[in-house]
Amino acid sequence: MSTSAAPGAAGTAGDGCGAPAGGTALTAATDAGSQAVVQGHVTQNGSPVPVGYARLLNSGGDFVAEVPLGEDGGFRFFAAPGSWTLRVLAPGGVRAEHAVSADIGKVTELEVAV
Amino acid sequence: MSRSDVLVDAEWVEAHGNDPGVVLVEVDEDTSAYSKGHIRGAVKIDWKKDLQDPVRRDFVDRAGFGALLSERGISNDDTVILYGGNNNWFAAYAYWYFRLYGHTAVKLLDGGRKKWELESRELVTDVPQRAATSYTAKEQDSSIRAFRDEAIAAIGKLNLVDVRSPDEFAGRLLAPAHLPQEQAQRGGHIPTAKNVPWSKAAQEDGSFKSDDALRALYGDEAGLDFGKDTIAYCRIGERSAHTWFVLHELLGQANVKNYDGSWTEYGSLVGVPIEIGDGK
Numbered sequence: 001m002s003t004s005a006a007p008g009a010a011g012t013a014g015d016g017c018g019a020p021a022g023g024t025a026l027t028a029a030t031d032a033g034s035q036a037v038v039q040g041h042v043t044q045n046g047s048p049v050p051v052g053y054a055r056l057l058n059s060g061g062d063f064v065a066e067v068p069l070g071e072d073g074g075f076r077f078f079a080a081p082g083s084w085t086l087r088v089l090a091p092g093g094v095r096a097e098h099a100v101s102a103d104i105g106k107v108t109e110l111e112v113a114v
Numbered sequence: 115m116s117r118s119d120v121l122v123d124a125e126w127v128e129a130h131g132n133d134p135g136v137v138l139v140e141v142d143e144d145t146s147a148y149s150k151g152h153i154r155g156a157v158k159i160d161w162k163k164d165l166q167d168p169v170r171r172d173f174v175d176r177a178g179f180g181a182l183l184s185e186r187g188i189s190n191d192d193t194v195i196l197y198g199g200n201n202n203w204f205a206a207y208a209y210w211y212f213r214l215y216g217h218t219a220v221k222l223l224d225g226g227r228k229k230w231e232l233e234s235r236e237l238v239t240d241v242p243q244r245a246a247t248s249y250t251a252k253e254q255d256s257s258i259r260a261f262r263d264e265a266i267a268a269i270g271k272l273n274l275v276d277v278r279s280p281d282e283f284a285g286r287l288l289a290p291a292h293l294p295q296e297q298a299q300r301g302g303h304i305p306t307a308k309n310v311p312w313s314k315a316a317q318e319d320g321s322f323k324s325d326d327a328l329r330a331l332y333g334d335e336a337g338l339d340f341g342k343d344t345i346a347y348c349r350i351g352e353r354s355a356h357t358w359f360v361l362h363e364l365l366g367q368a369n370v371k372n373y374d375g376s377w378t379e380y381g382s383l384v385g386v387p388i389e390i391g392d393g394k
Contacts, residue, residue, distance in 0.1 A: 067292045068147065068200075078292065092234070
């Protein structure tokens with residue numbers, strides 16, 4: 001399978017569970033290819049939240065994956081098609097949750113204000 | 115083996131992290147995290163560049179591991195405190211490496227980098243200078259590492275624990291959801307494996323659940339027979355190192371191996387049995 005969906009965006013992921021792509025967003029023009037991408041940014045009062053975590057939970061509420069936020073508050077997941085919950089954790093007890101659905105070949109954008 | 119033998123908390127690290135004979139080591143999935151800030155005095159190990167053979171699919175060998183620790187200024191008699199992001203995922207992998215090469219004085223910072231960050235504790239960018247040592251690694255401890263033939267022979271006989279997410283277990287995804295979907299040729303799991311996602315062992319702040327909660331998770335809920343030997347696997351052997359830590363180090367199970375070839379090897383083998391679909 002090609003990673004044309006995210007050229008270079010997976011950072012050092014390579015053939016392992018390498019660095020999550022955290023901060024580097026796909027551009028709007030990027031084709032998601034055969035991936036079901038969920039990505040976005042976390043902001044507080046309009047400014048990026050650079051320290052924090054985004055977690056993806058499945059429809060049963062179980063944890064599936066987690067990435068640290070990028071310096072621009074960015075996060076990205078390569079999900080399976082379906083319904084998911086995105087949960088954000090940040091210092092100071094900050095929490096936020098959003099429902100999101102993912103589809104193959106689609107980049108689903110989610111902007112989260114906390 | 116009790117928790118205090120293998121875990122330390124943030125207060126301990128703040129008080130003793132820079133004591134002589136103690137070395138803090140950050141190991142992250144996101145290998146750039148260290149340069150953005152780390153616990154004062156911590157050195158970095160890159161799970162891929164430092165711990166993997168650059169050519170073959172295998173670990174650095176005994177001499178290579180010794181050379182790495184020597185260069186990082188870690189001695190055979192130092193107490194090594196490992197921590198990292200994502201519930202100590204890669205720190206647990208490094209922990210398993212240290213034990214594989216015979217280093218016994220090694221512990222995890224419970225909760226790892228995430229709990230530390232969420233509690234707004236100090237992170238610095240100064241990189242410590244540690245004098246080189248001459249570290250001698252021991253022979254690999256084969257009692258904690260499983261190879262593919264052992265995984266196949268374990269079908270229907272030993273506990274096989276697949277610690278990937280339910281979607282990977284079922285064959286709907288081939289990699290965790292924060293990575294591009296590629297790797298093994300086929301999706302699914304090793305027949306008779308129980309699916310206990312590694313992350314269920316951790317609380318939301320990344321620290322480990324209580325022993326009682328862990329025993330219930332693997333025993334009553336998943337149906338592992340604690341009287342049998344166990345092989346844990348995931349996709350490339352790091353998430354299962356985290357589960358190995360839980361079963362072997364926290365719960366004190368005697369014979370637990372990490373199958374580091376994991377699904378990227380098993381799911382590409384010709385002719386081996388594969389089961390698909392959700393866990394039972």
